[in-house]
Amino acid sequence: MSKSKPGTEHRARKRFGQNFLEDDNIIRRIVKSISPKAEDNLVEIGPGKGAITEQLLAACPTLNVVELDRDLIPILLSQFIASYPQFQIHQTDALKFDFANLLTDAQGDPKGPLRIVGNLPYNISTPLIFHLLTYQADVKDMHFMLQKEVVDRMAAQPGEKAYGRLGVMVQYYCKVENLFDVPPECFNPRPKVDSAIVRLTPYEQLPHPARDVTLLSRLVNTAFQQRRKTLRNSLKLLMPAAAIESLNIDTSVRPENITLAEYVALSDKLKDLQAQD
Structure with missing residues (x-):
């Protein structure tokens, strides 16, 4: 999740599904919803140019980020590495990233459950959600900005038009909370659809465990x-x-x-x- 800043000029790339968040009120509201703490094992997917990253680091200096666009890496490093030497960037595709690697430190000691946040590209949001659900036993919570239609599907109940495979399988693993909407004018470039913030909290005990x-x-x-x-x-x-x-x-x-x-x-x-x- 990101906001443009002086000296961080970078043209959004359509192939990466980039839409940079540029609304300070929405950024503050997102971070307040996440409520990051210093001891959290926090990871951000798609930090972009670092607007939300900055606020997350202020609360959690050991933040890990996963970013596919290599041209954004020097922008992030120039902004944050001097003030936050424990800040780590993983330049890779989140769909292929093994999030289990973040569960231990360099000495192999456990770091606690993951807290995952991100502004997920519309074109990969559903497969990425299913990828992340494979780690649900090691995740405390997840906060995502997604296309509003995707969040509606995740939170839908039986009998509703949006109810389908995504909602059933996400709700199998997690409590789903549709927190608030984010209109297109909060982004640059503006997407053609509304977005929304969702909180997913994996169940400690599945309410309806399946045998397979x-x-x-x-x-x-x-x-x-x-x-x-x-x-x-x-x-x-x-x-x-x-x-x-x-x-x-x-x-x-x-x-x-x-x-x-x-x-x-x-x-x-x-x-x-x-x-x-």
Whole structure:
């Protein structure tokens, strides 16, 4: 997340999905929502030119950042490394980065759970969220700026138009809080869509643990690939209608009307059926 500053001129690159945040009030509101502490194991994805980075470092001098655009690295170093020698930059693709490397220090001692923040590029936000969810057991919380439509999908409840695979799988792992919207005029260049800030807090104990989460993901994906069809028809290649109805789930409803708990029950039932084959 970033704001332009004197001496930090850098043209936003479309291929990186860069939109630099330039509203001081929004920046302060984001940082207040994160509430960073000195002892936090804090990591920022996509720091850009460092507006939010500056405020995060003031509270947490051991901040790690992950930035893909190599041309931004000298800008960040020139601004912060003299005042914050423990500041670390990882010039890499967040989609490929192993966040487990940040769980220990140089001596191999544990650093505590990750707190992850970032202004995620619209073009990779969903796959990056799924990548980060693989680390949920080692994450305290995550605060992201995303396309508002993506945040709406993450927070959607059964029966709502935005409810789908993303919402089911994110809510399987995390409590989702849609904090506030960010309009296009807060950025340079201005995006064509509204943005929003979301807080994801991984559960210490999953409310509806599945016996096979990979199977759950496959089942949910299959169901929503044909979301206009009834559950009976969208899942017919995976399991018979009788198996669904044995769980007291109506096979005539659409996938958007099934709760997370019911999807977990369906995946556990499918696990039983596979074991019988």
